[in-house]
Amino acid sequence: MIIDTPEVQDINSFSRFESLQEIYGIVWMLVPIFTLVVGITIGVLVIVWLEREISAGIQQRIGPEYAGPFGILQALADGTKLLLKENLLPSRGDSPLFSIGPSMAVISILLSYSVIPFSYRLVLADLNVGVFLWIAISSIAPIGLLMSGYGSNNKYSFLGGLRAAAQSISYEIPLTLCVLSISLLSNSSSTVDIIEAQSKYGFWGWNLWRQPIGFLIFLIASLAECERLPFDLPEAEEELVAGYQTEYSGIKFALFYVTSYLNLLVSSLFVTILYLGGWNLSIPYIDFPSLFEINNTGGIFRTTLTLFITLAKTFFFLFISIITRWTLPRLRMDQLLNFGWKFLLPISLGNLLLTTSSQLFSL
Numbered sequence: 001m002i003i004d005t006p007e008v009q010d011i012n013s014f015s016r017f018e019s020l021q022e023i024y025g026i027v028w029m030l031v032p033i034f035t036l037v038v039g040i041t042i043g044v045l046v047i048v049w050l051e052r053e054i055s056a057g058i059q060q061r062i063g064p065e066y067a068g069p070f071g072i073l074q075a076l077a078d079g080t081k082l083l084l085k086e087n088l089l090p091s092r093g094d095s096p097l098f099s100i101g102p103s104m105a106v107i108s109i110l111l112s113y114s115v116i117p118f119s120y121r122l123v124l125a126d127l128n129v130g131v132f133l134w135i136a137i138s139s140i141a142p143i144g145l146l147m148s149g150y151g152s153n154n155k156y157s158f159l160g161g162l163r164a165a166a167q168s169i170s171y172e173i174p175l176t177l178c179v180l181s182i183s184l185l186s187n188s189s190s191t192v193d194i195i196e197a198q199s200k201y202g203f204w205g206w207n208l209w210r211q212p213i214g215f216l217i218f219l220i221a222s223l224a225e226c227e228r229l230p231f232d233l234p235e236a237e238e239e240l241v242a243g244y245q246t247e248y249s250g251i252k253f254a255l256f257y258v259t260s261y262l263n264l265l266v267s268s269l270f271v272t273i274l275y276l277g278g279w280n281l282s283i284p285y286i287d288f289p290s291l292f293e294i295n296n297t298g299g300i301f302r303t304t305l306t307l308f309i310t311l312a313k314t315f316f317f318l319f320i321s322i323i324t325r326w327t328l329p330r331l332r333m334d335q336l337l338n339f340g341w342k343f344l345l346p347i348s349l350g351n352l353l354l355t356t357s358s359q360l361f362s363l
Helices: 006-058 074-084 095-115 130-138 141-151 155-186 191-198 212-225 250-275 288-295 300-325 333-362
Strands: none
Touching (some): 006 095, 006 300, 074 250, 095 130, 095 141, 130 155, 141 155, 155 191, 191 250, 212 250
16 A cells, blocks of 8 residues: 655656646747748748739739639639649659659758747747858758759759759859858847847948948849749749759649748848848837837737838838849849859958958957
């Protein structure tokens, strides 16, 4: 016969408390990740609908209007259709590479969102090397595209994969040099620290005014990284059918479709974070920061307001990228590589040297 003494009861209650703490820790870790994935998925659906509406307006035609009111469910209908499509495999292709390629591309882009501060105190991981972690992770995506092109056993797909790898290398170096200049100005590589460094002087403290050349280079390089017109050579329909996507169907093609818009969204978010002050909104001659003094401790109101500010700036650059698609003609591959290596790279390197010199003289 076992008698529960007070000591035994204390041990049992302590063990139950530890178990509850472990469960609570796991749940608390999964909830932000799940919320982030759901949020960016909704963001992608909104971008797809927005691009179709803006494109229809530019071309003076009617956009999506039948799937839901104003066609807002068109992107969801397209996604459902792709999920129900048959998943085909090339008979002579490399099946492992063919299947792993899309997953590698989408996962690398999804991981980039972990270091993005969407709002005040709304970031999954505030790391000291946040911006460089994004560059390191995003460089994995072209490897997935090259694997997909090679595994398809199709000459058009293989050429598309090679173009994606060459384009990524050409424009990733100028983009990295621009990010390094911002890190020097902010004395940190943390995305949160970069935003806070721009809030010292309000609107005029944004890096847009201190790094105008770097801003233009970063904007151009990010469009090339996203393979948006005029830099969509890896999937040029007139030349390569659909590039590395030619042999894909069903859910695998949907992953490439989602990857494209995820990459566009994360690039626009980083333009906002690095050059437009992130969640800060200080208008000249208007004492807008006093509005934040209502919730200095950081409540729901402040989090929601700063989230809205970040998304408003982000969708402004999404609007620019959509307009660019229907404005500029596509470059040739030799023009694209020459522009990256012979023009953007020297200018971005010179911008970095000027930034370094100014920081040394200011010490």
